[in-house]
Amino acid sequence: MSKPNDRYGWTCVLAVTLALTAILSSFVSADTATPADQIQVPDGFVVELLYSVPLEQQGSWVCMTEDPQGRLICSDQRGSLYRLTLSKDGMPSAVESLNIDIGHAQGLVCAYDSLYVIVSGPAAQGSGFYRVRDSNGDDQYDEVTLLKKFNLTSTSTQFRSVRMRMQNMLISSGHGPHGVCLGPDGMLYIIGGNHTLIPNGVAASSPYRNWGEDLLLPRIPDAQGIATGIVAPGGWVVRTDRDGKDWTLVCGGLRNAYDLAFNADGELLTFDSDMEFDVGAAWYRPCRILHLIPGGEYGWRYGSGKWPEHHADSVGAVVNVGFGSPTGITAANQAEFPARYRHAMFMGDWAYGRILAVHLTPTGSTYQATFETFATGKPMAVTDLLVHSDGNLYFVIGGRNTQSGVYRIRYTAAIDSDVSTKSSKGALAARQLRRQLESSVISREDRQLAIENLNNPDRLIRYSARVSMERQPLSSWKQAGLDEYRTTASIEAIIALARSGDATLRPDLVQKLNALSLQQLDDSQLLAALRAYELVFIRLGDASESQQQSVRDKLVPLLNLRGPAVNRELCKLLVYLQEPLVINAALDRLASSQSQEDQMYYAFILRNIRTGWDLQSRKDYFAWLRLAHTKYQGGQSFQGFVKRTLADAVKTLSPAERTAVADVIRGREEVASIAQETERRKFVHNWQLDDLRPMIGDVDHGRSLERGASAYRAAQCNQCHRISGVGGNTGPDLTGVGNRFTAMYLLEAIVTPSKVIADQYRNVQIATSDGNVITGRVIASDNDTLTVRTHPFATRSITVNLNSITQQKLSSVSEMPDGLINTLTKDEILDLIAYVRAAGDVARPAPENK
Known part of the structure; x- marks a missing residue:
């Protein structure tokens, strides 16, 4: 009732x-x-x-289809079906309501x-x-x-x-x-x-x-x-x-x-x-x-x-x-x-x-x-x-x-005769292999095929191989998963076991993950390993304190040494494990981030850590939440998320801490380091070349080189590139590009970085005898080893023994990440190009578009 x-x-x-x-x-x-x-x-x-x-x-009308006679059948969103008959010239000769319920x-x-x-x-x-x-x-x-x-x-x-x-x-x-x-x-x-x-x-x-x-x-x-x-x-x-x-x-x-x-x-x-x-x-x-x-x-x-x-x-x-x-x-x-x-x-x-x-x-x-x-x-x-x-x-x-x-x-113009498809023989073979793994008919040979392809460099093939294993009785592959020694395959097997097994597997899986040389993994492998840790804890329950400590000891040395995605996952795991050292590391990321979304992430996860705070870190954290509440913008639910984050964080405070930070929360006390923060950026658009090509001629008119310098930093260009002697050195020096390349060429390089890659800046993909596949830039070598950097922002590298390499090939994917300009407006992108063409000299006029 x-x-x-x-x-x-x-x-x-x-x-x-x-x-x-x-x-x-x-x-x-x-x-x-x-x-x-x-x-x-x-x-x-x-x-x-x-x-x-x-x-x-x-x-x-909201949907339509073609019937066998070439007529269109359409539907009103809140009403009947209709049929349009097309005449020989393609125009409707009849429109009828279908007399059916x-x-x-x-x-x-x-x-x-x-x-x-x-x-x-x-x-x-x-x-x-x-x-x-x-x-x-x-x-x-x-x-x-x-x-x-x-x-x-x-x-x-x-x-x-x-x-x-x-x-x-x-x-x-x-x-x-x-x-x-x-x-x-x-x-x-x-x-x-x-x-x-x-x-x-x-x-x-x-x-x-x-x-x-x-x-x-x-x-x-x-x-x-x-x-x-x-x-x-x-x-x-x-x-x-x-x-x-x-x-x-x-x-x-x-x-x-x-x-x-x-x-x-x-x-x-x-x-x-x-x-x-x-x-x-x-x-x-x-x-x-x-x-x-x-x-x-x-x-x-x-x-x-x-x-x-x-x-x-x-x-x-x-x-x-x-x-x-x-x-x-x-x-x-x-x-x-x-x-x-x-x-x-x-x-x-x-x-x-x-x-x-x-x-x-x-x-x-x-x-x-x-x-x-x-x-x-x-x-x-x-x-x-x-x-x-x-x-x-x-x-x-x-x-x-x-x-x-x-x-x-x-x-209405002449149509070219090209009827080929874009698929290469390699792509066709890869799809066929993936479809074989997806097949609902699973034989003993298919089980072995799935195990073999847990180490495939193709992410979707690895994914389908794991799903294929999970569709089979756990008893038929459990031991093979536990015995797996190839690094990538071992991580995939742990994910499968965590999703399919029970709590009795947790000690073995934690031990297998801890046995990995995490610092030697590239970012994609490390992200998979961190997700495997998560799934072990989510699916199989909390580990013992000794197991948790062993995981903390593995993860803490990696803090703030890798790319943004890895750092996010590391901090999330360490917050779950209540590791106090993550507090300042996450606050550092929050303070240095160029995007509002990234800051929101670290504020969101830190609301869950209960101990290990000092008074200043508490004040910094709540001052940022106050800043987000008063100045940051987003969708209709954004401020609601900020308020709920604040409410959850307050629940972790002791009575003494509540008193100490009360004025910060209410906005009565200003924290100097946070008050000086400039506005952070949020997602604007996933820019494609066709979005920007029509206005490239405007790069020489009415541009602001000061705003271009700000956009250059916001897109993190300075972390990898030097310009006029300032910046990182993992990418090409940009000082002279304005004299060598047109504005259109620079735009293409920014939007589609993998289109043209200079040989000296190409990544390599290395397969090793122990089943590892490492992708990154070779930054040093000697008679016995290669040193590989797996991410442009990484502060540590991986050493690979030459004797262990079974295959080495150049990668067609640029080390420069896609989407770095997606927090910029159209005008800011044009200002950025003008700034680069001016060699970073904000006092110099933008060069003519050559």
Whole structure:
């Protein structure tokens, strides 16, 4: 029985929702959709508005598919299905409402003489997966069969606040079941948002299994209550047959990806959304393009719990895009487009009114990518897109009661004859090996193959090898995992054992990790080892005090000697272990960091350490939190995270400490070192070359070299490069580059550092006889050894015996990290280039663009 307050709360929610709908409707134009000539596309392409949807009669359209006759079937977000028949000239000759009891679709696909529909709303029997058929051959759908019911979470009911109930209810309705596509294996793939429960009846043998929150430190829930209580796996992908009988859970850990599609290589990709309320916090993850593999874990967790993508038990992004609202996605390999775009994937962004062309480059068994804005308009709220059998790209705009239209993009110039794919033989072989490891049929030979490939240099192959092992009975591989001696393979085996075993394994696994020569590991190996420690403690329980001390002794000497990601993980582990020495090390990182997100991270973890503080470090810490509260900016939940961090930290204070720092907390006492802090930077955009190329001519006009110097430091250029005698020496001296290179060349070197790498600055990849794979820069050598620096910011190096080297090759990846300019604005990037071309002399005018 509902309580009176509950009934009143939901009545208010309903009333406010209806009022909002009425307000939104009043702002929608009664005219046509955005004219085609107001949509920008690359040269050679033309945009045509095929149909402007009458909003009052046919609603706001959010998805579409092509039927076997080449017609378009579309769905109103809150209404019926419609069918557009195209005439010979490609224009609609008929638009009809399908007279059948189904709608509210967010996913459509025609296959097996059926229309498969993902309902996300109250149509038919509610949210679910439906098969729709024409039973009598009269070209009218007349049979609807529910194949699987989808249920949403009910987290919105836990909030007393009507506003928060309403907010979470609306989010749940938009984070339900979404897209569906037909795979090259003849199976149907469905993607669900993070408010959608896993469908009942998925096979226990599914590749994605044994998930958990897997957080070492307590999390802070979202201050707005968004998704609070929704635990792993969050968003997911399932696979089923044409009759909807057999269901397999493919992967999880997504947030709210709307669509999915296979590329020309038969690999599945999606475009996942960000949580914009997290902006400014350490755990903000931008919209991401993901390669979805069987067993893949993508690390979404609610609140501050989102995993960093370097976790060895997760799959990182192909590319981070930045802010946006991902919608439809399609492969372009069947488009009558130039090769550059025929090799691309097209993805819609509702919030920014654009279609992205994503250019994938095979890298081992997965991809790296760049992206560009292919089409944009105002307004152009893209909801879905497809490549039609006529070779053109069709897209629809609309959603949330906005004006809809159906468009076509054609290429009108001559098309090149290149029909090749970008995949090399090596990439093809890597994908085949990964797919073999992902196979559901596991033999004795496959078990051995999995063990062998725990040491593969390809991250996704290692990942799939570990997942393959975890799908087998622990008894069949436990001893092999414990006996593993190859460094990388041993770490992967420990992760598998921690995820699959019980507390009796903990002493052995801690001992194996402690036996590793951590200082000799490169950053990727060290990150994996640190994650293995975490999983041992998370999954198998707290270690004994002697075991914890042995881990402290291994980790403390590494503090602040490696790159940012390693330092974060080290400090997190040492906070968990309550090691007092981590306090000043983390405060040093907090003080020296150039980004607000990095500072937030160290403040967040330090709230958990109870002892080892002195009064000054306490004051420094709380003064920073005061600074963050009063001056720093972020998404709607940022200040809530700061307040909760403060509240948790206060709980660790003794009564005497509370009295001593009370004035700092209240802002009555100023801490000099913190008061002098300048504003820290937050993420601005994941800059691509195409974003900046059009304005490179402005580098010589109205530039500020002082601001360029500040941007140079903010992007950490000075840590590796010297200019006019000042700075680091791990990268090339930049003093004379303004006299040698154009502004465009410098921009390319900054945005795509791996495009051209001078031989003397190339990394090497070294394989050793004990199974290690070390990547880094050779900085010294003698008759017996090589000395390798594994990260440009590392203060210690690795020594490798020449006799142990079994293979050595140059790396195609620059030591310079990607994304260093992502906290800069466009003007700051241009100022930075002008500063470099002026050889760091802020008094000298910027040189002419040669």
